[in-house]
Amino acid sequence: MASSCNPHHFLSQRISLWLALVLTMTWAFTVTESTKRIDVQGEVGGNVTIHCPCNKQKNITFFYFQQGVKFVNGYYASKTIPPNRGWENTRVDKGSTTVHMYNLSISHIGRYKCIIQYTDKDNPDTFEDVHIKVTATYSKPEVTVASSEDKSTYLVTCTSHGGYPRTSVEWNVPRTQMWRRVNKSEMEDRDTLMFNSSSTASFNCSKGEMIFISCQVGNVTSDRTPVCKDKVPEPPVQRAEIIAAIIIIGVAVVVLAIMVASALWWKHKKRQQGAAAADVKQEWRANGREEEVVELKENDGGNKQP
Secondary structure (H helix, E strand, C coil), X not given: CCCCXXXXXXXXXXXXXXXXXXXXXXXXXXXXXXXXXXXEEEECCCCEEEECCCCCCCCEEEEEEEECCEEEEEEECCCCCCHHHCCCCEEECCCCCEEEECCCCHHHCEEEEEEEEECCCCCCEEEEEEEEEEXXXXXXXXXXXXXXXXXXXXEEEEEEEEEEXXXXXXXXXXXXXXEEEEEEEEEECCCCCCEEEEEEEEEECCCCCCEEEEEEECCEECCCEEECHHHCCCCHHHHHHHHHHHHHHHHHHHHHHHHHHHHHHHHHHXXXXXXXXXXXXXXXXXXXXXXXXXXXXXXXHHHCCC
């Protein structure tokens, strides 16, 4: 009978314990890896890739990727699955457990599972903790402004559409401004399942100071918009344009007046020159007749007989 103190006996025991420890750690690692949650995130209209965990050392008989009981895509090693059974926006390479999903929509959000049947096992392995998240970026917020009759209050509305998840409008307003939120809403579109977000705020403009505000939905911010702008004077550029227009009109009026005055003066002078010429001609004729009469008389006197 071998002694329990035999060094070879202790060596074999140590090797056995070491192997048992390694196997235990390997099993624990495998269990941890196989139960780890898989989160995949994409955007509406985009693509995602899902890597289902599998044992690469084994041969696969079939692979299914499902959302609950809905078959999404997969394959058999020995036969073909009809293409109309899977989702048109997915693809799986035979021999792989990687799923490619295209043209994402909000309806693709959910929990999925991977089902793998290996050739050396009777029952398939199922991994049920694949989560697909889909987001959509809201459109750039649009701002509309309406004022009361006395310009003391402004109602400003901010709207944005086509986003996911549900997100409220946030206002960026100077701290010194008096304002309050009147209402807000996040309405879901029944067709796209995305949200349209809007909010209206009331601004007290009794101080008569123009301010600039903006609004944002998620990470998208509107342009800066002036509020209470009817309470402040027109910008210098506009006043300069008005003054320039007045000067141009004034110069045109002066030039026109000078032209009219010149025309009247020239016409009056022409009339005066015409009247003087007529007087000179009349006088010359009168003198001519008188000289002619005198000359005739002298001639008659010379012709008389003594």
